Amino acid sequence: MEIFDLLMGGFAIALQPLNLGLIVFGCAVGLFIGAMPGLGSVNGVAILLPMTFLVPPTSAIIFLGAIYYGAMYGGAISSIMLGIPGASTAVATTFDGRPMALQGKADFALVAAATASFVGGSISIVLFTLFAPPLADVALAFGPPEEFALMILAFATFIGLGGDDIPKTFFSIFIGLVFSAVGLDIVSGQPRLIFFELPGFFHGVNFLVLAIGIYGIGEILWTMEVSKGNVVVSQANVTIRGIGKSLRALLKTTKTMLMGSFLGYFVGILPAAGATPGSLMAYGIAKATSKDSDSFGKGNVEGVVAPEAANNAASTGSMLPMLTLGIPGSPTTAILLGGMVIWGLEPGPLLFVEHKEFVWGLIASLYAANLFALLINIAFIPMFIWVLKMPFTILAPIIFILCIVGGYAPTNSMHDIWLMFIFGVVGYLMRKLDYPMAPAVLAIVLGPLAERSMRQSLIGSHGDMMTFFERPISGTIMVLGIVLLLLPLVKIVRRREAAT
């Protein structure tokens, strides 16, 4: 049991008073950073990186790891409470978390998010502990065709679920795809779709701008219309008994949690994917496989559980390519990677051999961070609920300001604020006309990844589409995706047969 010994050694490091203190502090800071729209774990880790020179490298990465973890928990909070994704990874949590809050089930949604995060985190850390080196080979086996097949699968889960109006879903996906193409052509490097020659389009349309516009601004407009100013926020009270009841209710979602955890972890270890696509895919699959898929987007707790389990699992997963291959699986791990270079550690295949203390100290600290983040999160839930009890006339301006902050943060550009307002109006109209909006968000996240991997594959195969089917991994995923895509067709045919 070499791994067990190493892990115990890791715990001996992680549970030293300084490191333990940093874990608790990091979780709390992370929770706050994650909950603030526009301040994601990327910003948090980047801002606090210089602080880590005061402590040894292992303590430094433990601290940053705890922030990263805390932020994954925190992201769900503003998604649920305010309808603004607190971080890119929590966009999918908004889909059902916000409707739950509006129905007075905010406490249940928050407990569900925290629990799912804990389960996702725990499963992924165990997987990380046991299978880190072999899984690094899986990451290596994924070339462009495999990545593209995975993207097709992700899109298929969003279309092939039935329930939603399929032409409208397509429409929503295409809107997202068009905006994802704005900016720079990834192969030729030429600018494209620079509307009105505005320089702000050079950096493309950041998907947070779209998500915050549609969900944050659109939400305010929608609420104003529906309520004509008289918003009654149903009062949710939090008691220990209430939390216990929520936990029991969550037992029913075990399957979804497990699915989200494994999927999230797996997507997380693929370089360049990261937690955001992972959580969106988990949402899509939860919806596709649910018996009650129509209730998704209207406050189904499984729609909270799936993405939250997935984004925590993916955040652990994305540490794997960072440590073993030196490639960040997410923007935050990119900054962590920079930190490791500063501390004089060389990420790569030899890190696990040459710096055992560092690696296992980090892994052990993730176990601790996961637990503390859960406890801190649950402890703060009453405070979050209190925020919800504020009158809408006070809450709406706060949400509005947070939207602006969140829209400005990714690119520091006023251009994106105006764009966000436009998306807000579009989001409001889409909601009025009953178009699903989640597919648009999915498309703008996955669009660039899909385009890049498809074009790379086709350059490599000189235009031969068979490259996606000839390779065992990509072929399997591709066929799965196509079957999923055709599923609604089968449903329609069956329904017709049943009618005659």
Added chain:
Amino acid sequence: MKSINVGKLALIGAAFGLAFGGAVTAISGDANAQWQPRKPVEFVIMAGQGGGADRLARFIQSIIEKHKMSPKPLVPINKGGGSGAEALSYLKSKPGDPHIIMATLNSLYTTPLRQPGLGVDIATFTPIARMAEDTFQLWVHSDTGIKTVDEYVKAVKKAGARNWKMGGTGKGQEDSLVTAMLEKKFGFKVTYIPYKGGGKVAKELIGKHIDSTVNNPSEQAGFWDAGKSRPLASFTPKGKLKGKFGGIPTFEELGYGSDMVYYMQRSVVAPANIGKDVQKFYVDLFQKVYQSAEWQGYLSKKGLIPGWLTGQALTDYFIAERAAHKKLLKASGEIK
């Protein structure tokens, strides 16, 4: 509306981070009226998060923080859109602003050449410092059995252009220019596949999705140490590289001529017309960074070539390099 922005929040956060370290640096008391930044300095990066340029800029920032070299912190801001077009037009739009500097790479030359519509003339920017020149090597997977450039050329010719895949960064960027140099020199063609960053390219080689790369040393070092990849030759002049990378033969040593040399410059510039005293502050600051043990250690460990340059000499260097890149881009058909 302008007063609410996260840039500010981030700055407050950064300030908080500093204060937390118990290190609120008092502004030095001596009365000679040297210019110093009055607010945090925007450290614009011409590339996205996580790439080589980004990591280097953040490394520089942390050296400055660690040794309290600046009374106000540097705040890294990524403006990588349009191969750095976004950063370049931003710098162009802020002449005289003393609180902006920019970390550059070779897209400083190539992007204005490929997008003349930007109207950016890099000769107008205020030169601060050239911190280093990054180098390129030709890499293959160690399982291929290819050990020399000769064997490599034979293997590429045997496989043919359709079957030999070369991975690199975007078209018209450094890796593709180096690849074009190889093709011209050895008279073969390859299928060039552009990836998002050098790290991803390195991983694709190890995963055997591509056949060769022209990575920087820092991108392949980890895999080389683990025995997974092998450098065949270096695009540097003889004897320039030291340390473990010094053992890699150069194309010149192998008898392929002295023109098989290509560098990636790692420099810092400021907007036009910032004034002599402001320029002096930044030049002094980066000289301190350059001389720090951390920077020098990083250079030798990562196979970069030290090359301090500032003032008019740096501007002259930029202009000469721009001319050289114009030729390269023309030769590879990227521009007319």
